[in-house]
Amino acid sequence: IGGSVATVATSSPGVAAVAAVPPGKGGERGNCEVGPFSRRGPWECGAVREAGAQGSVSGRASESPPRLGGAVVVEDQPDVSAVLSAYNQQGDPTLYEEYYSGLKHFIECSLDCHRAELSQLFYPLFVHMYLELVYNQHESEAKSFFERFHGDQECYYQDDLRVLSSLTKKEHMKGNETMLDFRTSKFVLRISRDSYQLLKRHLQEKQNNQIWNIVQEHLYIDIFDGMPRSKQQIDAMVGSLAGEAKREANKAKVFFGLLKEPEFDVPLDDEDEEGENEEGKPKKKKPKKDNVGSKSKKQDPNAPPQNRIPLPELKDSDKLDKVMNMKEAARRVRLGPECLPSICFYTFLNAYQGLTAVDITDDSSMIVGGFADSTVRVWSVTPKKLRSVKTAADLSLIDKESDDVLERIMDEKTASELKILYGHSGPVYGTSFSPDRNYLLSCSEDGTVRLWSLQTFTCLVGYKGHNYPVWDTQFSPYGYYFVSGGHDRVARLWATDHYQPLRIFAGHLADVTCTRFHPNSNYIATGSADRTIRLWDVLNGNCVRIFTGHKGPIHSLAFSPNGRFLATGATDGRVLLWDIGHGLMVGELKGHTDTVYALRFSRDGEILASGSMDNTVRLWDAVKAFEDLETDDFTTATGHINLPENSQDLLLGTYMTKSTPVVHLHFTRRNLLLAAGAYSSQ
Amino acid sequence: MEAAKMASPKSAPKDAQVMAQILKDMGITEYEPRVINQMLEFAYRYVTTILEDAKIYSSHAKKSSVDADDVRLAIQCRTDQSFTSPPPRDFLLDIARHKNQAPLPLIKPYSGPRLPPDRYCLTAPNYRLKALHKKVSSTAGRITVPRLSVGAVSSRPSTPTLGAPSAQAVSVAAKVGAPVSLAGQRFTVQIPSSQPAGKSATPTPPTVQNVLINPSLLGPKNILITNVVSQGPAEPNALKRKHEDDDDYDTL
Numbered sequence: 033i034g035g036s037v038a039t040v041a042t043s044s045p046g047v048a049a050v051a052a053v054p055p056g057k058g059g060e061r062g063n064c065e066v067g068p069f070s071r072r073g074p075w076e077c078g079a080v081r082e083a084g085a086q087g088s089v090s091g092r093a094s095e096s097p098p099r100l101g102g103a104v105v106v107e108d109q110p111d112v113s114a115v116l117s118a119y120n121q122q123g124d125p126t127l128y129e130e131y132y133s134g135l136k137h138f139i140e141c142s143l144d145c146h147r148a149e150l151s152q153l154f155y156p157l158f159v160h161m162y163l164e165l166v167y168n169q170h171e172s173e174a175k176s177f178f179e180r181f182h183g184d185q186e187c188y189y190q191d192d193l194r195v196l197s198s199l200t201k202k203e204h205m206k207g208n209e210t211m212l213d214f215r216t217s218k219f220v221l222r223i224s225r226d227s228y229q230l231l232k233r234h235l236q237e238k239q240n241n242q243i244w245n246i247v248q249e250h251l252y253i254d255i256f257d258g259m260p261r262s263k264q265q266i267d268a269m270v271g272s273l274a275g276e277a278k279r280e281a282n283k284a285k286v287f288f289g290l291l292k293e294p295e296f297d298v299p300l301d302d303e304d305e306e307g308e309n310e311e312g313k314p315k316k317k318k319p320k321k322d323n324v325g326s327k328s329k330k331q332d333p334n335a336p337p338q339n340r341i342p343l344p345e346l347k348d349s350d351k352l353d354k355v356m357n358m359k360e361a362a363r364r365v366r367l368g369p370e371c372l373p374s375i376c377f378y379t380f381l382n383a384y385q386g387l388t389a390v391d392i393t394d395d396s397s398m399i400v401g402g403f404a405d406s407t408v409r410v411w412s413v414t415p416k417k418l419r420s421v422k423t424a425a426d427l428s429l430i431d432k433e434s435d436d437v438l439e440r441i442m443d444e445k446t447a448s449e450l451k452i453l454y455g456h457s458g459p460v461y462g463t464s465f466s467p468d469r470n471y472l473l474s475c476s477e478d479g480t481v482r483l484w485s486l487q488t489f490t491c492l493v494g495y496k497g498h499n500y501p502v503w504d505t506q507f508s509p510y511g512y513y514f515v516s517g518g519h520d521r522v523a524r525l526w527a528t529d530h531y532q533p534l535r536i537f538a539g540h541l542a543d544v545t546c547t548r549f550h551p552n553s554n555y556i557a558t559g560s561a562d563r564t565i566r567l568w569d570v571l572n573g574n575c576v577r578i579f580t581g582h583k584g585p586i587h588s589l590a591f592s593p594n595g596r597f598l599a600t601g602a603t604d605g606r607v608l609l610w611d612i613g614h615g616l617m618v619g620e621l622k623g624h625t626d627t628v629y630a631l632r633f634s635r636d637g638e639i640l641a642s643g644s645m646d647n648t649v650r651l652w653d654a655v656k657a658f659e660d661l662e663t664d665d666f667t668t669a670t671g672h673i674n675l676p677e678n679s680q681d682l683l684l685g686t687y688m689t690k691s692t693p694v695v696h697l698h699f700t701r702r703n704l705l706l707a708a709g710a711y712s713s714q
Numbered sequence: 715m716e717a718a719k720m721a722s723p724k725s726a727p728k729d730a731q732v733m734a735q736i737l738k739d740m741g742i743t744e745y746e747p748r749v750i751n752q753m754l755e756f757a758y759r760y761v762t763t764i765l766e767d768a769k770i771y772s773s774h775a776k777k778s779s780v781d782a783d784d785v786r787l788a789i790q791c792r793t794d795q796s797f798t799s800p801p802p803r804d805f806l807l808d809i810a811r812h813k814n815q816a817p818l819p820l821i822k823p824y825s826g827p828r829l830p831p832d833r834y835c836l837t838a839p840n841y842r843l844k845a846l847h848k849k850v851s852s853t854a855g856r857i858t859v860p861r862l863s864v865g866a867v868s869s870r871p872s873t874p875t876l877g878a879p880s881a882q883a884v885s886v887a888a889k890v891g892a893p894v895s896l897a898g899q900r901f902t903v904q905i906p907s908s909q910p911a912g913k914s915a916t917p918t919p920p921t922v923q924n925v926l927i928n929p930s931l932l933g934p935k936n937i938l939i940t941n942v943v944s945q946g947p948a949e950p951n952a953l954k955r956k957h958e959d960d961d962d963y964d965t966l
Binding site: 191194197198203206207208209212213216217341342343344345455470483485490491492493494499500512519520521522527528529530531533534535536537538539541570571572573574 | 739740741789793797799800801802803806807809810813814816818819820821823824827828829830831834835836837
């Protein structure tokens, strides 16, 4: 089965492939530059030869795409012809419509319980068959095939189908990396064993051999033992460009616990006390022991070891910041369904649709906006103005031993509420403050990530690596590391003192649109335009989780403060909740009608706030959404649970703005919710 | 974005209607009206470039007319040049595998601001100082170079005193990398005066304005502070020192 395909490819890739080119392509440039010599170099030849050896069906659980039948695709000639050879044996193009409608008929006549699962086959088969016709230059057959069957596909694939409808010639496919990746990676389907047996029996009958070949070539069927899934369950999990996630992809152990905070004493201050008691004597002050941090001495089994990845040591200023944090935490409002947070909205006026990124510092003292005119503007949220450090000449004149030396190094003449940072040469799509508020990162369409100093308000470094627009960047919660993701479909991990990235996270099929660190800084979540979210291990760059289910590119990610859960928002308006440890979807929050651009958990994880392009902020009950998660062995084995339709119960409030899409959300240390967006007047 | 305004068939040229239809087919429903003009300009420019290239290739191959092969070659060359696409997936996986093998580097404690080596940073000065012709023996000690700002506002207008350093600082645009010996150097600073009172008229002979130099580290002969009043056009003429050799401090 499928053996005929494999044999063609195992022979010398260059020569045999040319022979297999159909006559219609004779005059084409496929004739020149055939052979193992190509511009790219030796690694590519190795890949092509390796491809021939693995023409079989069984997909591997490893991360790299299984190479089949010479389907390694780069822009060069040899691989084009090698790829063609894979498609050549698939049969008469004019019969494709018959094959497809035959399968359609079979599935529609099957039992109800199997029909939903088998219907998953329609979309990947449709796309692969269409792309084969286009690649083999049967344009008219491709067009009629598309016309006839594109209406049958699920509504959430409409965007992909529109892109496909514009690909009518082989040349159109060359520049479209996403489509090329789609063709070379296997689309994963999860089907129960009973349904699979049914399908296999039907397809192995003689007249359906062609479809069976295609299924083996391009699909990976992950079989699970259990009840067939209902349409509703399937609809919740499908939608990504690569199908669903294989069960093995989500089996690796993930250390989702938090790192232990260092313990130290919190000295009480004058401000904390109500004042002196009546006798006029100052009250006795006892330092409070810090017990906001971990209570138990023993290591949380789910937390990574402290030195798993190197982290910067705590400086004195960091310790002071932590003390401040704890004091604020003591005054924090406990939120819940009875006690909703107040929301303070910062509206950017006169931005002319140019506001593309917003970030707020952890202590809510500064707000930064990245704009389409390539500027980065920093405002002070508190009455305290932004000052830059004095010049070196002046600094040599001040008294270094005085107590307020940190105030004296600031130059009062430069105090202003707004600082504008110039440097990028394209719209600024992502901004991120460092946790110690000394640095600011910004990433832009010009392909660079810039590090700015917030003490001199000048640019320090430009990190070049992505050569294409960078869509998002974020500092690690401990500083020093930062992650960026862009149009080149990879996310990169950098350290501020290395001019090249430390880790490259490759695997997405389309642009990486959103990147976030886990609170313990050991993992990075990336959301992509291929509608999946991947969780990567910083230590070795492996992808440890793949979450599918969104029907549009992902634009927002938020980890819960305890590190166990992840909330994601996309252009389909849904917010999905994921359990990282088990690798399962545990909740679906429906309500928004447009892209969800901002997600944030409250400081203790009780409330999830979501902000969207539909000009609303919604608050959801996170405690209730995550309780009762008794994922028994059955569900964790099969990889899905029954999601209750409880969006309405979990919704605590909807707050509308006056035509201002919400771009950023931030809970202050006392659980006041800050939101930001640019007023758009229509 | 304003909703698309469909031009009435009478007024919109056929090209514009075709472009509007293409946008509609691609699923774009909301766009500013000028997008159509931009798309048409792009389409026209692209096709013209391709056809010109194709003509060149066809004449190079000594053909009598341009045919499809020439056009295809022209498209291919242009695509490699202007419309580059990101690297293919296997290439990315390969370099990722290579990069991810190296362990994460250990972090040196207490090392100040953690930045890459200086040549990868943007912190070097973006100006150069002109050297004097005659060299005087350098004085000992480290000298802090005065910060020279181009375009910065010096906040207070100065009263000039010749020969004495003024206490005002001139803020700097860039941090200076290494201290430079001041001996034997003449400072030529062009600061467009943007005082609140005066205009920002830059008189043709450049004027040396407030420069803070630590005089104790300089030989007395080398103090060449010329403080110039920056209010009003009448006065500078009296105090301006004309420097013949510093009209353009870019050329040394």
